[in-house]
Amino acid sequence: MRIDDERAGVATGPVGPSVAAPRGRRGRPAPTSKDVARVAGVSQSTVSYVMSGKRPISERTRRTVLEAIDQLTYEPNAGARALAGHRTNVVGLVVPFHNPETASGLMAFAEEIAVTARGRDYDVLMLTAAEGPAGLARVQRRAMCDAVIVMEITTDDPRAAMARELEMPVIFIGMPGDRAGLHCIDFDFETGAELLVDELADVGCPEIAVLGWSQDRVGLGINYVPRFRTHAQARAADRGIALRWIDAPHTRAGVEGFLDAVLGPDGGPHPGLLTVHSPHDLGAALQQRGLVPGRDLDLVSLCTDVEAEGQPVPPTAVSPQPRDVSRLAMSWLFDLLEGDVPAELRLVDARLTRRGSVRRAG
Amino acid sequence: MRIDDERAGVATGPVGPSVAAPRGRRGRPAPTSKDVARVAGVSQSTVSYVMSGKRPISERTRRTVLEAIDQLTYEPNAGARALAGHRTNVVGLVVPFHNPETASGLMAFAEEIAVTARGRDYDVLMLTAAEGPAGLARVQRRAMCDAVIVMEITTDDPRAAMARELEMPVIFIGMPGDRAGLHCIDFDFETGAELLVDELADVGCPEIAVLGWSQDRVGLGINYVPRFRTHAQARAADRGIALRWIDAPHTRAGVEGFLDAVLGPDGGPHPGLLTVHSPHDLGAALQQRGLVPGRDLDLVSLCTDVEAEGQPVPPTAVSPQPRDVSRLAMSWLFDLLEGDVPAELRLVDARLTRRGSVRRAG
DNA sequence: TTGTACGCGTTATCAT
DNA sequence: ATGATAACGCGTACAA
Numbered sequence: 001m002r003i004d005d006e007r008a009g010v011a012t013g014p015v016g017p018s019v020a021a022p023r024g025r026r027g028r029p030a031p032t033s034k035d036v037a038r039v040a041g042v043s044q045s046t047v048s049y050v051m052s053g054k055r056p057i058s059e060r061t062r063r064t065v066l067e068a069i070d071q072l073t074y075e076p077n078a079g080a081r082a083l084a085g086h087r088t089n090v091v092g093l094v095v096p097f098h099n100p101e102t103a104s105g106l107m108a109f110a111e112e113i114a115v116t117a118r119g120r121d122y123d124v125l126m127l128t129a130a131e132g133p134a135g136l137a138r139v140q141r142r143a144m145c146d147a148v149i150v151m152e153i154t155t156d157d158p159r160a161a162m163a164r165e166l167e168m169p170v171i172f173i174g175m176p177g178d179r180a181g182l183h184c185i186d187f188d189f190e191t192g193a194e195l196l197v198d199e200l201a202d203v204g205c206p207e208i209a210v211l212g213w214s215q216d217r218v219g220l221g222i223n224y225v226p227r228f229r230t231h232a233q234a235r236a237a238d239r240g241i242a243l244r245w246i247d248a249p250h251t252r253a254g255v256e257g258f259l260d261a262v263l264g265p266d267g268g269p270h271p272g273l274l275t276v277h278s279p280h281d282l283g284a285a286l287q288q289r290g291l292v293p294g295r296d297l298d299l300v301s302l303c304t305d306v307e308a309e310g311q312p313v314p315p316t317a318v319s320p321q322p323r324d325v326s327r328l329a330m331s332w333l334f335d336l337l338e339g340d341v342p343a344e345l346r347l348v349d350a351r352l353t354r355r356g357s358v359r360r361a362g
Numbered sequence: 363m364r365i366d367d368e369r370a371g372v373a374t375g376p377v378g379p380s381v382a383a384p385r386g387r388r389g390r391p392a393p394t395s396k397d398v399a400r401v402a403g404v405s406q407s408t409v410s411y412v413m414s415g416k417r418p419i420s421e422r423t424r425r426t427v428l429e430a431i432d433q434l435t436y437e438p439n440a441g442a443r444a445l446a447g448h449r450t451n452v453v454g455l456v457v458p459f460h461n462p463e464t465a466s467g468l469m470a471f472a473e474e475i476a477v478t479a480r481g482r483d484y485d486v487l488m489l490t491a492a493e494g495p496a497g498l499a500r501v502q503r504r505a506m507c508d509a510v511i512v513m514e515i516t517t518d519d520p521r522a523a524m525a526r527e528l529e530m531p532v533i534f535i536g537m538p539g540d541r542a543g544l545h546c547i548d549f550d551f552e553t554g555a556e557l558l559v560d561e562l563a564d565v566g567c568p569e570i571a572v573l574g575w576s577q578d579r580v581g582l583g584i585n586y587v588p589r590f591r592t593h594a595q596a597r598a599a600d601r602g603i604a605l606r607w608i609d610a611p612h613t614r615a616g617v618e619g620f621l622d623a624v625l626g627p628d629g630g631p632h633p634g635l636l637t638v639h640s641p642h643d644l645g646a647a648l649q650q651r652g653l654v655p656g657r658d659l660d661l662v663s664l665c666t667d668v669e670a671e672g673q674p675v676p677p678t679a680v681s682p683q684p685r686d687v688s689r690l691a692m693s694w695l696f697d698l699l700e701g702d703v704p705a706e707l708r709l710v711d712a713r714l715t716r717r718g719s720v721r722r723a724g
Numbered sequence: 725t726t727g728t729a730c731g732c733g734t735t736a737t738c739a740t
Numbered sequence: 741a742t743g744a745t746a747a748c749g750c751g752t753a754c755a756a
Binding site: 046055058 | 744749
Binding site for chain 1: 392393435436437438439440441442443444445450452455457459462465466468469470472473476477480485486487488489490492493499500501502503504505506613614615642643645646647649650668672673674
């Protein structure tokens with residue numbers, strides 16, 4: 001089919017047969033468990049028990065019922081089920097939509113959560129961070145989900161107090177300053193920082209220059225920002241090497257400014273470079289200056305494996321593992337839904353992946 | 363609070379008072395409309411009618427009821443409401459999680475949809491494209507939402523047939539080859555292509571080189587890819603200028619290969635450049651070669667305003683306007699929920715924004 | 725203008 | 741091992 005001929009107007013008129021077949025009370029209504037019961041020749045409660053497995057059913061009736069379900073393509077009405085069962089089979093996910101910088105990371109989180117949820121017949125309600133703590137209260141009072149996952153926690157997050165009040169399980173990805181009574185899961189940024197600093201220190205860098213987060217991002221109060229920084233600095237001090245930390249925006253200009261500030265004279269020694277940005281811009285800027293990581297200088301990065309391997313010179317890096325974090329959060333969430341689990345902090349291990357952007361001895 | 367001292371183990375133990383206060387039947391259950399009725403001294407149905415406005419209520423009782431609602435912080439139980447009212451106040455959103463390239467665009471779509479939904483007291487159920495057509499059938503049979511928005515439609519999309527079967531409104535962002543009976547909304551990529559080609563033709567470029575989508579992306583069968591390409595080529599032919607189209611992956615190497623192939627000799631004339639990628643990499647590669655758009659050559663781009671303005675030399679561009687498309691989709695969706703609206707194609711206007719990356723005459 | 729009563733489709737508690 | 745039946749909380753037709 002060619003589309004050329006249909007672009008006459010910007011708002012094209014009616015197309016196809018739907019004008020004649022108005023949407024509405026077309027087709028039959030969705031089958032109910034009552035229908036299944038009738039077809040299978042059993043009572044409605046038996047259908048329910050076959051589905052839930054909450055009481056022994058003879059193999060014969062079980063098959064009959066399952067066949068009827070299959071034949072009618074029956075699926076339980078979510079509202080009715082929630083009303084009677086006090087369970088929605090839905091998890092809320094509070095998405096921090098601001099900041100396009102981390103969009104691909106957020107998508108990784110969200111996808112993993114959605115897929116994991118479906119794997120246990122759960123669905124995901126997408127909530128916006130803009131609703132704040134009130135949003136959490138709302139979904140609980142309306143009984144729209146059984147639990148909530150909240151991403152991008154700030155040190156002074158107002159949702160922490162709300163989470164403590166709620167009767168519904170809440171899992172924080174990230175952590176507020178005071179996490180008493182909260183279920184928090186996060187990547188081990190502390191160890192990550194140490195691994196990266198160590199990697200540069202081990203090859204004899206006399207100095208480390210860190211390209212940190214933009215001021216905007218620091219201003220948000222995301223908890224892992226100071227966590228990473230503090231530990232990087234502490235480890236550098238332990239190793240007896242200087243560390244220069246420069247926050248810069250996630251732009252071409254930001255990266256250039258950083259390099260201008262930290263690179264030594266041409267031909268001279270360069271400091272070890274550590275970036276918490278996507279290595280994309282930094283890599284391009286270095287290339288432009290004719291500097292190749294692993295040959296002319298040493299570079300390590302805090303970035304996902306996907307980001308690292310998309311680079312011309314993939315950097316040695318620590319990945320914050322969004323997918324692992326999500327999976328762990330979901331499995332914890334399901335445990336919480338089944339029984340009581342003490343509030344605690346769970347950290348996902350940091351690991352360094354070497355990719356040859358550091359000049360290793362030997 | 364310092365976190366240093368708590369990193370002893372990777373999985374830290376219980377923290378805070380929640381160990382003593384197990385989650386469970388704490389607090390009271392959410393108030394019901396019956397509770398509101400009792401407090402307000404009216405019948406339950408009156409409460410319902412006050413909320414829906416579906417019958418006249420005396421100002422006095424209305425106030426009393428609203429006060430009771432406020433006092434109890436009552437919110438209607440979503441399951442019960444859906445069961446009785448045959449309406450969920452939820453819209454499904456099918457998110458195409460694959461391809462990290464367009465993550466920031468997807469987030470823009472999703473955020474706009476979520477915010478618009480909340481503006482009318484709707485929520486958003488996040489569905490994965492991985493469920494395919496069956497996912498649409500599922501949410502309808504379970505009565506989990508009142509309508510669905512599907513993004514990233516391919517020319518031969520299997521969800522099109524399903525959408526025609528469903529009783530629930532479905533809005534496609536993008537369009538399949540045969541859109542009879544479907545409600546589709548999309549950006550006017552055809553006009554966008556023409557505007558971009560014209561812009562280069564108008565300043566006398568003897569030739570245009572297009573940096574197209576990666577083969578991966580082309581292979582997905584996203585409908586706007588051939589739409590854009592066909593119209594760009596046709597318009598170039600109309601204008602009597604040559605157009606070279608080169609598909610390349612969204613990487614540094616892809617961009618370099620493109621430039622190597624199309625740029626003229628040093629000092630010689632360069633073709634007008636048109637990129638459908640984010641202009642980020644192309645801009646960097648040009649800069650590295652000492653070429654400044656608007657001074658040494660002409661460059662136009664198909665990218666969002668945010669992407670354009672994040673560049674050192676913001677390119678003249680046509681934005682696919684993800685937010686406008688989302689808003690329009692939602693307003694159309696609400697119309698569909700209120701009554702019958704004929705199936706049609708709605709296109710969002712293409713506009714060119716000049717930013718000085720093209721050497722204009724005069 | 726307001727109250728009464730039934731039904732929505734499940735789950736879960738009684739019986740048998 | 742299975743069948744009646746009572747909630748669950750809200751919307752709405754019917755009565756008053």
